[in-house]
Every structure is written in structure tokens, then in C-alpha cells.
Amino acid sequence: MTDQNKIPQATAKRLPLYYRFLNNLHIQGKLRVSSKELSDAVKVDSATIRRDFSYFGALGKKGYGYNVEYLLGFFRKTLDQDETTRVALIGVGNLGTAFLHYNFTKNNNTKIEMAFDKDPNKIGGEIGGVPIYDIDELERKMDRISAAILTVPVSEAQGITDRLVTSGVKGVLNFTPARITVPEGVRVHHIDLAVELQSLVYFMKHYPLDIDDE
């Protein structure tokens, strides 16, 4: 097994991107891929790709590129593709409902197994094949769930997070604007579309891609 500690975090973050693209190539029967092709597809410059891949012991050959099968084998092991991570979603509102409809299992190894809400009209229902339980039953229902998606109102975020942590959750994908606090050993990734949009607009203004406009 490869020593994952040797891979820098920035590289590790790109692994799922690479994996998804290579898996599609593999399905199409492609045996090799050039760093240029990869770069165009995943929007990472080819120098970075070459550096990333050198950590995996995959050195591209000039005029040949990278062996798709070898890379996929490596990524599967590193990303533990064989083992599905069980995920719970808390808050089946606008955002939560959209996530439940989205099939996360199509391309990777995560699966939303269950959802929770406090609205009696939603409890007992099902969206995208995922059962919706009463939030009061969180501790009782959570079985081998290691990650959670948080799509509740901001005021509920910390309280729910505390309960998730007590139930053994080790990672939270936080869509609420709340800056939640967790004990050491629990990872929180915060996703804010407003920030992403602002950043896009900033780059559009200050780093325009269309050189004719300059």
C-alpha cells in the first residue's frame, strides 16, 4: 500500500478529479492519456499534473503519455474506491433535496444512506431512494455513518454538528454560513457558493481570459 502521507494535501485534493476523468477514459477503452489531454479535461496545468503524478510513481513517457490502467489502480487504492463511505444528509430543504436527487455513487465511492429533518411532512418520506428520518432519531439511526452533509438553517448548524460528532461522524461538509466548531480529529469543509461566485467575478475582472479585451 502506498504511503498516503507522502502525497501533499493539494495533490490529494485533485485525486478525485483525476480519478473521475481516467475512469471515463477507461470505460471508453482508452489505454493511455497525455498530460495535455488530462490538463484540458480537468483544468489543471500540465506541469502540476506531471508533478502530482510523479508522487504516484507514474512517469509519463514522451509521445506515449500515461498508462490509464496503472493510474486507476493507484487511485482506487488511495481513494479506497472499494470501500463505500456512508454519508448522512441533515436538512432536506431546497439544497438538501437537490443533493438527494443527485446520484453521488455514479462516479465515486460515497453514498448518502439516510437523511434527517424535523418537518413532519418530510419525515417518513424518501427522495432519490434515500429515507428521511426524524432528527430526534439521529443517534439511534446513525449506523457506520462517517461523513455528513449539513444543509440546515444556520441557527441549527452547531447543535446538529455536536450531535453528529457524538454519533461518530469524522467529516462534515458544511453548506450553512455557520463557522462550526468541532473537536480535534473531525474535519470540516465549508462550501459557500457566494464566495465562489465572488471569486469568479474577481478573476473575470482582473484576469480576463479574452486577450482581445485588454
Ligand SMILES: NC(=O)c1ccc[n+]([C@@H]2O[C@H](COP(=O)([O-])OP(=O)(O)OC[C@H]3O[C@@H](n4cnc5c(N)ncnc54)[C@H](O)[C@@H]3O)[C@@H](O)[C@H]2O)c1
Ligand atoms: N453554501 C451555499 O452555497 C448555500 C447556498 C444556499 C443555501 N445555503 C445554506 O444551506 C442551508 C439550507 O438552505 P435551504 O435553502 O435548503 O434551506 P431550507 O429552509 O429550504 O431547508 C432547511 C431544512 O432544514 C430543516 N431543518 C430545520 N431545522 C432542523 C433541525 N433542527 N434538524 C433537522 N432539520 C432541520 C427544515 O425543515 C428544512 O427542510 C442554509 O443554512 C442556507 O443558508 C448555502
